[in-house]
Amino acid sequence: MVRTQLLVVGGGPAGLCGAIEASRRGVETLIADEGVELGGQLVKQTHKFFGHEGFFASVRGFEIAKRLKDQLNEHVKIMLQTTVVGIYEDVVVLYDRQSDATFEVQADYILLATGASERFIQFENNDLPGVYGAGAVQTLMNQFMVLPGKRFLMVGSGNIGLIVSYQLLQAGAEVAAIVEIADKVGGYDVHLRKVKRFGVPILLRHTIEKALGKERVTGAVVVQVDENFQPIEGTEKEFAVDAICIATGLVPSVELAAMANVKIEYVPELGGFVPYRDQNMRTNVENIFIAGDLSGIEEATTAMIEGRIAGLTIAQSITKMDLSKEIESLQNELVEFRAGPFSEKVRKGLSKFFPQRLVEYSREPQTDTGPIGKLRPIIECYENIPCNPCQTSCPTGAIEVPKNINSLPRIDYEKCTGCGICVSKCPGLAIFMVQENVEQGFDLVVVPYEMLPLPEKGERVVALSRDGKQLCEAQVVKVVRFPHMTNLVHLKVPSGFATQVRNFRVKKRENVFVCKCEEVTLEEIEKAIDLGFTDYEELRRYLRIGMGMCGGRTCRASVLSILSRRLGKSPEELLKGHFRPPIMPTKFESILRGESNEV
Amino acid sequence: MRRILEHPILKRRSTRTVKFYFEGKELEALEGETVAAALIANGIDVFGETERGRPKGFFCAIGKCSSCLMIVDGEPNVRVCITPVKEGMKVQRQFGRSDVSW
Incomplete structure (x- = not known):
């Protein structure tokens, strides 16, 4: 029997943050995680996070995992490859795969941060090897650097579908298409633009009908659907792909919460069946807390904030310290992170548990594109997502995200010196730079680039549009490398193309x-x-x-x-x-x- | 070969190799990776067969879905997607529920 003040189930962003806050206040904490390393799904996230500096904005997910691990102190014990298999009234039973033995833990408090699992969908041959959850492909390629196919079909256009498609391109794979059953893309516009400018086709009102292949996937049949999401006969299209990624959503892993007598409610806006919790992440069971995707499918950033709130509330109960100020400030952070249009569903879902507060932000996009002939950024960020690294990275204070991080950025071209830092910092890769008539007959376009090979100065490349269409030839006049790997490529394009060129293709x-x-x-x-x-x-x-x-x-x-x-x-x-x-x-x-x- | 040797963001973590056996055949894996990753890297997608005799691959890679159950060192029903590969490990395809002794 092991005794601990706090047992954290799951060492992902929510669990780690809970452990950090509690252990910082001296709470003896044990983290149990099934995986081979801490960090949960952060370890496979290679994109830069949105948000603000306080929560690792513009830092790549796997780097965030490292930083969180570094914040754990001597009060934390870690058990990897360990699954919590049961929660009983008096003890919690864990199974340690390395010793192949169960053991019991008595904990004063439990923080459940078990995350979610991939939503499996039904189509013919969906059990064929080569049909993967999108997260599985991400694990293989970004955690273990193994690519399970050459040409992929992505099913689902939420942020995961879009991000994984982009990451497949980065790993050198081809994405045959992204299919989306709804009539619009589910994820952020900036993520969509990242794949579109590489020419990845997006098929709206389409779904997968069947996987083809005998031993493993050799293709997929995709079909158009009507307004009731029913397949329309005769619209089938066949794709020659060797892997299919399912990115149709996540299901909260509620099993442990349910067996611990936490009330489970059906809240579709939060991902289906979710445990009840209050604003402090406390469930109806006094000493059981939840955080992260288990409490509603959302972003890793909100999972981290929820984990911190849970950790602080637990520390407050154990140590009797007054941590109400810290907790309140994190609750305000959550309100801010959830203020935008993309969180409308989450707000609606959470309002079943406690009232939601709203904050105002600016929806006005910038219309001024700046003085012709000056080297200057063009910000193509048109959706209110909670994010502001463009503002905080600007050394001259030329970019403002007014009121709060949900507002659209505004740029003062008088103050801007054209340094390009915002271009490389923007997590959505949504900022470009242009300069007209940089030479007689030529304009300059600067694009953020995260692919290989990086072209060389002087190299001729094919300039591409926002839709990945070939526009003209361009010459690389400068390549600025940044340590965080979003490099800037300066392209000389024929006059008039500065407003259209947003990407390029290296000539094979x-x-x-x-x-x-x-x-x-x-x-x-x-x-x-x-x-x-x-x-x-x-x-x-x-x-x-x-x-x-x-x-x-x-x-x-x-x-x-x-x-x-x-x-x-x-x-x-x-x-x-x-x-x-x-x-x-x-x-x-x-x-x-x-x-x-x-x- | 399905290993990503060059990546715009990531650095390779380990180049130290270990040997393991799949169906008696010696294969190479990278230290620290899971059995599933090592198999996929070696071009093996079929991890076993279902009770109905359909080929089985793996699906979630994080230990949640149990599609990846294999026989490891004689032990059936091992979730190879969260099991680190070890020198000399013997990995076999699993058919159905295998011979489980409860």
């Missing part, structure tokens, strides 16, 4: 040959031209193009057109090269024989 140029005889690639020729070898004869001497066995028959026309494109000159203006005999390689031996014949 491996093994693209121009001269087969001497094995000279397109890339080598383009580099040489950029170095100043600007006519055919110079290129010939430098790279040996046209000096091979074919005598330039294969490559000459290509090289001239590359020169013409690169230099912006018409072929007439270019030196087409000198022509000397022999036009085909002729052996000296043959020549000598010929000469001797004459004699």
